[in-house]
Amino acid sequence: MKEIKKITCIGAGYVGGPTMSVIAQKNPDVEVTVVDLNHARIAAWNDEDLDNLPVYEPGLDAVVGEARGRNLFFSTDVDKAISEADMIFISVNTPTKTYGKGKGQAADLKFIELCARQIAAVAKNDKIVVEKSTLPVRTAEALKNILENTGNGVNFHILSNPEFLAEGTAVTDLHNPDRVLIGGEDAEAIEALVNVYAAWVPRERILTTNLWSSELSKLVANAFLAQRVSSINAISELCEVTGANVDEVARAIGQDSRIGGKFLKASVGFGGSCFQKDILNLVYIARTYNLHEVADYWEQVIIMNDHQKTRFAEKIIQTMYNTVNGKHIAFLGWAFKKDTNDTRESAAIYVADHLLDEEAQVVVYDPKVSAEQIYKDLDYLGTRSPEDNRRLVKVVDNAYEALDGAHAAAILTEWDEFKGYDWAKVKEGMKKPSFVFDGRKLLDRNELNRLGFAYYAIGE
Ligand code: NAD
Ligand code: UGA
Numbered sequence: 001m002k003e004i005k006k007i008t009c010i011g012a013g014y015v016g017g018p019t020m021s022v023i024a025q026k027n028p029d030v031e032v033t034v035v036d037l038n039h040a041r042i043a044a045w046n047d048e049d050l051d052n053l054p055v056y057e058p059g060l061d062a063v064v065g066e067a068r069g070r071n072l073f074f075s076t077d078v079d080k081a082i083s084e085a086d087m088i089f090i091s092v093n094t095p096t097k098t099y100g101k102g103k104g105q106a107a108d109l110k111f112i113e114l115c116a117r118q119i120a121a122v123a124k125n126d127k128i129v130v131e132k133s134t135l136p137v138r139t140a141e142a143l144k145n146i147l148e149n150t151g152n153g154v155n156f157h158i159l160s161n162p163e164f165l166a167e168g169t170a171v172t173d174l175h176n177p178d179r180v181l182i183g184g185e186d187a188e189a190i191e192a193l194v195n196v197y198a199a200w201v202p203r204e205r206i207l208t209t210n211l212w213s214s215e216l217s218k219l220v221a222n223a224f225l226a227q228r229v230s231s232i233n234a235i236s237e238l239c240e241v242t243g244a245n246v247d248e249v250a251r252a253i254g255q256d257s258r259i260g261g262k263f264l265k266a267s268v269g270f271g272g273s274c275f276q277k278d279i280l281n282l283v284y285i286a287r288t289y290n291l292h293e294v295a296d297y298w299e300q301v302i303i304m305n306d307h308q309k310t311r312f313a314e315k316i317i318q319t320m321y322n323t324v325n326g327k328h329i330a331f332l333g334w335a336f337k338k339d340t341n342d343t344r345e346s347a348a349i350y351v352a353d354h355l356l357d358e359e360a361q362v363v364v365y366d367p368k369v370s371a372e373q374i375y376k377d378l379d380y381l382g383t384r385s386p387e388d389n390r391r392l393v394k395v396v397d398n399a400y401e402a403l404d405g406a407h408a409a410a411i412l413t414e415w416d417e418f419k420g421y422d423w424a425k426v427k428e429g430m431k432k433p434s435f436v437f438d439g440r441k442l443l444d445r446n447e448l449n450r451l452g453f454a455y456y457a458i459g460e
């Protein structure tokens with residue numbers, strides 16, 4: 001079997017960057033090149049100051065610091081990297097389609113197809129092409145078609161190797177994965193990729209399947225995880241009207257080893273670039289095959305999640321005497337979860353949008369998200385003019401400044417630092433009554449009540 005000496009990854013994003021950094025770290029004899037069309041992103045990956053990497057992940061700076069320049073390279077020369085590689089990972093974005101057939105549900109595969117066409121045009125020797133992006137089941141068939149019909153007589157083996165890392169814990173997830181999944185048809189190609197991972201992952205955790213099982217398993221894993229969050233969030237609403245406490249319920253059911261304790265944390269709603277996108281994709285695929293009950297079943301996970309975000313915003317309005325017009329609401333957190341600078345589909349965006357419709361004055365503080373990104377997220381919704389977003393929303397780089405003079409604080413992301421604030425001091429600076437709406441159940445209710453806050457948390 002051919003030994004893999006050079007790996008190229010197309011797409012230097014949240015998956016391509018960290019994944020390839022760890023592959024390079026653990027395979028010092030393999031040269032790994034990550035390429036992207038986005039020059040600014042590549043420049044940031046090459047920045048001498050490791051604090052400026054384009055993706056914030058705990059521990060990533062050390063991994064990049066170890067491998068970059070040794071056997072890990074970031075480049076914008078896509079053609080060169082394709083032509084030199086034995087194995088090519090495709091790790092480009094696969095967003096939900098915003099136009100045409102399947103708009104709002106199907107995955108947009110235009111970036112994947114462009115990669116396939118470029119590989120076909122450039123390749124002069126045999127290549128293993130690895131789908132790292134999350135793709136609809138049977139995409140490998142389309143890839144194979146493009147590669148074989150526009151190629152130059154070169155052999156391509158296609159593998160599916162979906163990524164299961166979660167943002168905020170990407171490096172530990174990559175170092176110690178529950179499993180690595182490899183789907184394919186060609187035994188030698190599969191073995192070549194198994195060997196790359198076997199440099200640090202125990203063999204029994206490297207699962208091999210057929211292509212279609214691998215592609216589908218990725219969508220199903222995300223659907224199951226998101227379903228648990230929507231399930232506990234549905235129960236959080238019931239807890240609020242019955243006097244039960246959702247954390248206590250989660251603990252009680254999670255102790256049952258058949259259920260398990262993970263992913264039962266009630267919240268203001270799940271966000272992130274993938275849960276919603278991948279479920280919508282699953283729903284679309286089911287409908288394409290006329291499996292309407294299957295589609296409706298999974299769609300409900302999204303409906304519940306949208307309800308949770310709306311419900312949180314409405315709770316704020318209703319509690320503050322049915323009007324937030326002109327009221328200063330401090331947002332603690334904008335990222336979709338802690339320990340990441342990623343804001344894609346963050347619940348904070350939708351909660352803010354709802355409050356801004358009511359003319360609230362929102363002041364945002366997030367330890368890792370820039371003002372530029374926050375305005376970009378709001379402008380992208382197209383709900384109001386960019387001028388209105390800037391009139392109603394202020395972004396500050398200090399939480400105490402955000403909270404000073406506020407009528408209410410809303411916790412949207414579970415950043416650890418929020419727990420350590422001097423809440424007595426915060427209270428002094430806030431308007432009275434001082435409301436705290438805890439969308440992450442992060443703070444201690446007894447302590448906040450003792451300090452005199454009007455404290456509301458999801459599911460209590
Ligand atoms: P991303 O948007 O952060 O990165 C994708 C990158 O690909 C971008 O930098 C873009 O410029 C680049 N790109 C697009 N087309 C290109 C082309 N033709 N040539 C060169 N570069 C190109 O996306 P991401 O979060 O890294 O996700 C990538 C894939 O991985 C998606 O399919 C996603 O569903 C999946 N995934 C993401 C996560 C996650 O935590 N973000 C986890 C598992 C799987
Ligand atoms: C998720 C999966 O966990 C990864 O396995 C997968 O690879 C990835 O999607 C992907 O395909 O993109 P990620 O979205 O990065 O990872 O982060 P999660 O930890 O799954 O959190 C997703 C959202 O659910 C966050 O908004 C989080 O706050 C929320 N969540 C999670 C809860 O509200 N409660 C929980 O108990 C867990």
